[in-house]
Amino acid sequence: MNATFVVIGGGIAGVTCAETLAFYQPEQEIILVSESSLIKTVTNLLALTQTLTSFNVEEASSNVLNSKYKNINVVHGTLNKINDVEKHVIIDINIKINYEYLCICTGARPKLIPQAKDNPYVLGIRDTDSIEYFIERLKDSKKIAVVGNGGIASELIYKIQNTDIDWIIKDDHISATFVDPGAGEFFQSSLHKNFNTAEQSPSKQMRYEEEGGSKSGAALGPDWYKHFQIKGACELPAQVKIHYQTELAEVKIDADCEHPVKITLNNGQEINCDLVISATGVEPNLNFHGSSDFKLSPLKEIMVNEYMQTSLPNIYAAGDVCHAYWDHAQHWFPMKLWTQARQMGCYAAKCMSSALNEEEILQDFCFEIFTHTTKLFGYKVILLGLFNGQKLGKDYEILFRMTKEHEYVKLILQNGKLQGAVLVGDTDLEEMCENLILNQLDLSDYKEDLLNPDIDIEDYFD
Template identity: 20%
Template sequence: MKYVIIGGDAAGMTAAMEIYRNVPGAEITSVERGFIYSYGQCGLPYVVDGRISSTKRLIARDVATFRDKYGIDALVGHEVERIDVEKQCVIGTDLASGEQFEIPYDKLLIATGADPVMSVKKGADLAGVHMVKTIPMLEDLLADLTPDIKHATIIGGGYIGLEMAETLQASGKKVRLIQRSGYVAKFLDKELAQHVHEEAKKQGVEVLLNTSVEAFEGKVRVERVVTKEGTFDTDLVIVATGIQPNTQFLKDTGIVLAKNGAVIVNRHLETSIENIYAAGDCAMHFNIVKDRLDYVPLGTTANKHGRVAGLNMSGKFASFRGIVGTSIMKFFDLSVASTGINEDTAKQLGFEYEAFKYSARHIAGYYPGAQRMFIKIVVRKRDQQLLGAQIIGPAGVDKRIDVFATALYNKMTLPDLLDLDLAYAPPFNGVWDPLQQVARINGRL
């Protein structure tokens, strides 16, 4: 049995290892257009200020390990350009030699991830304009962060934009963040995002809202950012305005794609073409809360996708039950977390809902070091079934968002939270956890 995997990162190589474990003697070939396998993209921002000492620390398994220890033919610098579904082979170019290659498969996994979007076209080729998605991209940025660079401008206020704002500021640069809409961290509702704005101001990060970037200007190197609201001087730019699934090479294969280009898969990660699977950031995900396919590209989901795809390709029977859309990020002294849907999304989807806001200490209020967290919970109106939560604070956020995500996954109601047997001691919690405090005040069944 010949297995071919396109993409050498989280989803692809998780699947490869499942095949390796479950199919003795399997012939596995992985095809990667880059030169680095299995690394933690989410750790990239933290190399900037030295919290992570080197990009090498982010690599879980290198190419040699896959080749020598596991017998996987791990190709690098090989870009797949099309798939012949009739002949069952992948076709592309060896970027080093320029020669075309053709690799046959019995089962194929598409795990090509997503590429960052360069949302500003004019001046994007100037030196000093960067995106941060891969280790080579980050190393280009690091080489550019010389002592002469005093000021950096970040375009986009999502996860990467905010994390880069923190680490650049921590490394001694002045930072301006430009956001096209009225608030940053769009996975939050506006009133929760205000806490992020306040933290940015406290830390000296300039935030420009409702500002659209039109161009970058400079002779050889970027010197100015041009917006509809004015022109701003800068020494360096990072564009972090989103990603798009890397699926352009699937044109004319008959593989069904969503409007955003992501591959539509079933619960077993199978595509619309027999013997072809897809996983990770190039594929759609079933959202349990929305009860429909969704696109939430996160490393956790990519690894789970890869596991399920690898098991099914190995002849096992495994289903991907879905996501609830849980995420968390650090922004200076704040932890910012979300799971499920926020109020804005509930409105857009036509849910009849209620939303509750609450503020509580993360541990017993009388215990030294108790700090305030801010919580917003969205529930379905008719039966109080949980739909989503947003939590922000300097401590205790990760514990609560994971509890709530577990409750979401199991379709619990707001009053059900009262029955959870959660750990209590004054240094760790109040006798009623903050989530349970929301339920006590608002739950009514």
């Protein structure tokens, strides 16, 4: 097979890259290689500010791309080998695809706890298939342990019903990947809330079945939990017990006990449960061979420059598999998120298109400021700039406002200028905060009034 552009990966980064290429190069042949016959597509894309977007990620048959774009051909298979000298890839064992430009968007795989190896009672959470398997196992469980403190772990804790949960986190507050201890405390009241009827109703979203058995799917997108009912075997609502600053030390199985799993924490505490859920992050998926070696980061990610180019000619990379190896803008940094996977996939396509046309390209504006929107414990969460004081050392000040069960607002200032913000709830402050971070206006004279609820500060700065 031959194509001008070959994109490897059916996740958010890969599909976005292929779709953007189809827009910029409608006359060129594009091949998207996906392990699964299902792909992840971005829908309902909504611009909240100049750089902040919200969107849904939906699972769809790969035929959707074939029918929507005449120049995209989807090939089902797994990348086996890259030959950068002869410019071709081998898919599985018998498909050879020649390319002019190649983009690797193979994403990441779950970084499971060591105790998960060959243990049927320890489940990893990463994609839709793993979630559905977990839901099936949870139906017979009355007590589980969840290890991890990122987005998926937090969403699971919030969504699980009718099962007692021991939440094991190595930090001193919940959701530490995204928020500070204050916001973690703000979320505490949501741990034991019952869902409203709308959230409990079965999903009406179209579901597709995998062809030819299950294969590894792409990462879960934002609000994935809305489409599932996650219930255990208890008749009473879930009770959550949090074990702070602890890690899992040992897992033992005794099938004759009421709760067959016995786990020991590194503080010596023992817990009996029915399942252990590993939601401890991801590692890059580089399960293929190459005729040449990529330049890799210490975490084994493919390093890319400011044009998403790898160390090998005509080969690009985007999403969780790569590391942004360039001088970052003051208020931006890389993080393994679906928002950045989408941004990188889109920008990589622009760079490849410009390379084909021998055009100069400027780096996308989305890399000027870190932005991310998600939902945690039922609240809208917006993160802007250096939202946890990243890069600032200890020389900064914090302004915050909290209304219990309503909103949590934290602003990070250095030398009187806004550097980052955490906005939880419907604050409507995101556009103002983004503008103040980008234009670096001196706010020294306004600090006392920035979060005064009696002053419409957003209207003032507009």
